[in-house]
Amino acid sequence: MFVALRDLKQARGRFVLMSVVIVLTTFLVTFLASLTAGLARESTSAVTDLPADHLAFSMPAEDDSPEFTASRVVAEQWRAWAGVRGVESADPLGVATTRAETGGTTASVTALGVAPGAGLVALGDRGEAGDVEPGTVVLTPAAAAALGAQVGDGVTLGGAELTVAATVDADQSFSHTPVVWTSLDDWQDVGARGRADREAAPVATVVALTTSPGADLAAADDALGTTTVTTSAARSAVSSFAGENTSLTTMQVFLLVISALVVGAFFSVWTVGRSGDIAVLKALGGSTGYLLRDALGQAAVLLVGGVATGTALSVAAAALLPSAVPVVVTAATTLVAAAGLILLGLLGAGVSVARITRIDPHAALAAR
Amino acid sequence: MDLHLEHIVLVYPDGDTTLRAVDDVDLTVPAGTTTALLGPSGAGKSSLLAVAAGLTRPTRGTVTIGDDVVFTPDTSVARSTRVRLERIGMVFQSPQLLGSLTALEQLELHAHLRGARPASTRERAMELLDAVGVADHAGRRPAQLSGGQRQRVAIARALVGRPEVLLVDEPTSALDHERGTQVVELITRLARETSAATLLVSHDASTLATVDATVRMLDARIEATPPLRTA
Numbered sequence: 028m029f030v031a032l033r034d035l036k037q038a039r040g041r042f043v044l045m046s047v048v049i050v051l052t053t054f055l056v057t058f059l060a061s062l063t064a065g066l067a068r069e070s071t072s073a074v075t076d077l078p079a080d081h082l083a084f085s086m087p088a089e090d091d092s093p094e095f096t097a098s099r100v101v102a103e104q105w106r107a108w109a110g111v112r113g114v115e116s117a118d119p120l121g122v123a124t125t126r127a128e129t130g131g132t133t134a135s136v137t138a139l140g141v142a143p144g145a146g147l148v149a150l151g152d153r154g155e156a157g158d159v160e161p162g163t164v165v166l167t168p169a170a171a172a173a174l175g176a177q178v179g180d181g182v183t184l185g186g187a188e189l190t191v192a193a194t195v196d197a198d199q200s201f202s203h204t205p206v207v208w209t210s211l212d213d214w215q216d217v218g219a220r221g222r223a224d225r226e227a228a229p230v231a232t233v234v235a236l237t238t239s240p241g242a243d244l245a246a247a248d249d250a251l252g253t254t255t256v257t258t259s260a261a262r263s264a265v266s267s268f269a270g271e272n273t274s275l276t277t278m279q280v281f282l283l284v285i286s287a288l289v290v291g292a293f294f295s296v297w298t299v300g301r302s303g304d305i306a307v308l309k310a311l312g313g314s315t316g317y318l319l320r321d322a323l324g325q326a327a328v329l330l331v332g333g334v335a336t337g338t339a340l341s342v343a344a345a346a347l348l349p350s351a352v353p354v355v356v357t358a359a360t361t362l363v364a365a366a367g368l369i370l371l372g373l374l375g376a377g378v379s380v381a382r383i384t385r386i387d388p389h390a391a392l393a394a395r
Numbered sequence: 396m397d398l399h400l401e402h403i404v405l406v407y408p409d410g411d412t413t414l415r416a417v418d419d420v421d422l423t424v425p426a427g428t429t430t431a432l433l434g435p436s437g438a439g440k441s442s443l444l445a446v447a448a449g450l451t452r453p454t455r456g457t458v459t460i461g462d463d464v465v466f467t468p469d470t471s472v473a474r475s476t477r478v479r480l481e482r483i484g485m486v487f488q489s490p491q492l493l494g495s496l497t498a499l500e501q502l503e504l505h506a507h508l509r510g511a512r513p514a515s516t517r518e519r520a521m522e523l524l525d526a527v528g529v530a531d532h533a534g535r536r537p538a539q540l541s542g543g544q545r546q547r548v549a550i551a552r553a554l555v556g557r558p559e560v561l562l563v564d565e566p567t568s569a570l571d572h573e574r575g576t577q578v579v580e581l582i583t584r585l586a587r588e589t590s591a592a593t594l595l596v597s598h599d600a601s602t603l604a605t606v607d608a609t610v611r612m613l614d615a616r617i618e619a620t621p622p623l624r625t626a
Contacts (some may be wrong), residue, residue, distance in 0.1 A: 029500075029507040030493060037495035037536075307491045310450060311552075312480025313508050314473065389450035392487060393441075 030308070031325035034301070045293050046333045052286040053337025053368055054344070056279055060360035061345050063275040065353030066203075070268040073139060073201040074261050076149050077120070079235035081244065082261045083108060083253040093254050093264040095122050095201075098232050100253070105234045107251050113242025118145035119231030121214040124204055127174055128183040134173035137201035138184055140214020140231065147235060148208045149197040161210040163192035169205035184209065185217030202267045233261075279364070283371050291375025294326055298380050305383055306391030318383050326376035330369045338365045396461035396559040398424040398447065398592040403456035405442050416442035417453070418615040422594075426559070429583045429593040431603045434612035440596045441564055443612070447594060448485055448562050449475030460559055460592075480508055484553030484591065486563040486582070490545035492537040498524060498548045499533040502555040509556070516555060523551035527581060543574045547581070554585055561586055561593040567602050575602040583607070 035042050074082070084093035085100045100119060108117035121140030126133055141147040141159060148157045148165055159165045164182050166174070171194045176182055180191045189209065199206040209217075215229055236255065238244065244255045262268050298305075308318060338361050345354045405417035417439045424430045432440045445451040447458055449466045452475075458466035465478045479485070492501050502520035503513035524530040527547035529540070537545055546566060553561055563582055567575030579595070583605040586593035597603060611618040 029504060029513060030495065033493075033495040033500065303491075304493050307487070307493065308508075309476065310448070310479065310485055310487070310491075311505070311508065312476055312483075312556075314476050314480075317508060389445050392450075392491065 028321055028324040028328070030304070031321045031328070035325060035328065041297070042329060045290075046329060046336075048289060048293075049286070049330060049333025049368075049372070050337040050340065052282060052289070053334045053365065054341045056282045056286070056368060057338050057341035057361050057364045058344060058354070059275060059279050059282065060364045061341065061354040061356050062352075063272065063279065064355040064357060064360050066271050066275065067262070067268060068355055069200050069203050069353050070271065071201070071262040071265050073122075073137060073199045073206045074265065075258055076197070076199055077147060077235055077258055078149075079116075079118075079147070079237050079258060081236040081238055081255050081257055082120075082264075083117075083234040083236060083248070083251075083255040084232075084261075084264065085251075085253045089252075093256055093261065094266065095232055095264050096266060098264075100231050100234050102228055102230075104251050104253060105231065108234050108236060108247065108253075111242065111244075111247045113239050114236055114247075115239055116145075116235075116237040118142055118147055118235045119211055119229070120145075120147060120233050120235045121211055121218045121230075122201065122232040123185075123214070123217045124202060125185045125217040127170070127207060129174045129176045129180055132173075132175050134170070135204045136170050136173070136184075136207045137204045138207050138209050138214055138217050139201075140209050140211040140218060142211045145235075149195060149199055159208045159210055160192060161212055162189060163210075164189040164213075165192055165208035166194045167197055167199050167206045168194060169198065169200060170207045173205055182207075184213070187213050187216040189213060202265055283364075283367055286368055287371035287375035289375075290326070290330065290372040291379045293379075294322070294376040295379035295382075298322065298382055302386055302391055305386050306388040309386065309388035310392060315384050319380060322380040322383060323373065323377060326373060326380070327369075330372040330376075334365045334368050334372075338362075396426050396592065398560045398594065399457075399459040400443070400447060401457050401459065403443065403446055403458070404454045405439075405446055405451065406454045415615050417446065420456075420612075420615075420617050422610060422617060424560075424592040424594050426592045427587050427590040428607040429586045429595055429605075431600075431606040431609045432594060432596045432612060433598070433600055433603075433609055436598070438612040439615040440612050442615075444562055444564050444594065444596050447560070448483060449478055480505075480556070482559050484556060484558035484561045486546075486549050486553045486561070486566050488565040488568055490537070490542075490549040492545055492548060492552075494537055497534050497536055498529060498540065498544075501548055501552045505552070505555045520551070520555055523554055524548070526585065527551045542569055543578070546570065546578055550578070550582060550585065554589055554591070557589065558591055561589075561591040563593065563595040565596055565598060567597065567599055572599075572601060575599060576604070579603055580605045 084098040105117050105119045119142050124137045127136045148159050176191050178191050182189050248255050342356055345356045400422040403417050403420045407414045407416055434440050446453045452468055457464050460482055499520055503516055506516035507513045524533050527550055529544050529547050566578050579602045
């Protein structure tokens with residue numbers, strides 16, 4: 028990069044301007060990726076953090092895609108699932124968003140109803156799980172904060188009077204509402220049937236399955252009229268998640284493409300501007316490979332510097348933002364996005380500097 | 396090593412027809428001598444020089460350095476480029492220095508193009524800058540040099556790789572008579588000192604007092620090849 032590095036110093040203004048564009052684009056892409064991850068977590072962490080690997084849905088129509096709001100499983104189904112070969116545990120899980128009240132405070136929460144002994148209640152962010160006793164409710168920190176409730180307080184949930192048994196150190200939410208845990212029996216009051224149908228057999232939203240390799244889930248689905256997906260895939264069954272995630276991911280993809288086009292356009296103009304220099308280098312004996320390496324090296328320096336700065340700024344901004352902004356900074360939201368920007372930027376630059384191969388030194392020098 | 400141009404023909408497409416820019420030219424430039432190629436515009440001088448440099452493939456004929464045939468109608472671009480890098484030095488009509496490089500770096504670039512460390516050629520580069528009288532300006536970029544100084548740096552650059560052949564295209568076109576004469580004198584002297592076979596294209600015969608031979612081109616052909624002057 029003998030010439031490339033000296034060009035960077037010589038044409039400092041132009042390269043600084045381009046670097047600023049790359050820094051800002053990187054900031055936008057990585058911040059958006061962190062925000063997407065944060066919003067996804069707010070929508071689906073109650074599902075993805077479950078100590079189960081699959082969820083079985085039972086939709087009103089056979090061809091319906093799984094959805095938490097429409098799915099309803101009955102006792103026969105979860106009992107049958109428990110008997111399927113390769114299924115280690117099959118526990119009913121009720122999921123319903125409702126209003127909680129304590130004192131004069133109300134808040135929207137998602138009540139997760141679990142059967143006694145199922146061990147589905149997340150007690151911490153590291154996978155510890157436990158139970159909730161009938162007549163009680165377990166609050167996540169966000170629910171406790173929203174309600175201003177603590178252990179021993181009474182909470183009205185869908186008309187049922189419950190006592191706060193514990194607040195757990197597990198930051199879980201569903202469709203942007205904080206999670207509270209109840210027994211499946213108490214959950215019937217807020218679930219699919221409401222209080223009027225109390226004497227009927229209990230129902231739940233899905234069956235949470237823990238399976239071992241070799242379990243024939245498809246055959247069981249056919250036999251039991253359910254649709255089983257992994258807990259990760261079940262995120263798409265949260266209605267708020269699919270819309271948000273698709274919109275934000277589309278924005279990220281567009282930003283990546285735009286950034287590649289901007290970098291490509293810059294290097295296209297830059298390469299046209301230095302066609303004369305390239306012709307001289309070719310006339311002096313510079314091979315096309317040498318010239319391409321030189322030009323791409325220059326693009327790499329610009330991209331790596333700009334993307335590293337933009338990523339660092341994004342991480343710093345995420346750390347400084349109030350906790351109300353749901354950003355999750357991980358390697359996937361920063362390093363993967365940064366690598367994507369560098370690769371696509373190099374691709375854009377590569378397409379632009381490829382014109383080097385077509386520069387005829389004799390003709391270019393004659394025109395200079 | 397001598398430079399031999401044998402039966403060179405260069406035909407360009409020109410609309411629906413073709414243009415014969417060089418028509419069966421034979422020319423030999425002995426090592427250590429300078430041959431000036433004179434002629435009016437459009438005579439084919441620069442086209443012949445481009446063929447000698449491997450910048451344009453001849454339609455027919457061969458270019459030989461010593462006993463090695465280096466350019467033919469079939470020579471690949473990659474091979475032509477390699478030959479230019481290793482065996483040929485070029486001085487263009489205008490200096491064609493790279494704007495971001497200092498005078499010294501213009502010469503060190505040659506080492507980098509050959510895959511060597513630029514610093515490995517620094518001593519030779521400084522000797523040459525001294526020989527052309529611009530050693531004091533080694534750290535200056537082209538924009539900080541005068542036209543004559545830029546042309547001298549370009550001459551030093553052409554010689555830094557110890558080429559067997561030096562090809563010079565109208566080096567005095569942008570200079571006044573006195574500085575043009577000095578530049579031709581410099582090229583002739585350095586060609587002798589470095590034993591380079593030098594072919595110099597010029598439109599101004601008055602600056603060529605020091606060259607070893609002059610050849611005149613007209614209508615794509617060489618008119619006559621007078622014997623070499625002895626130094």
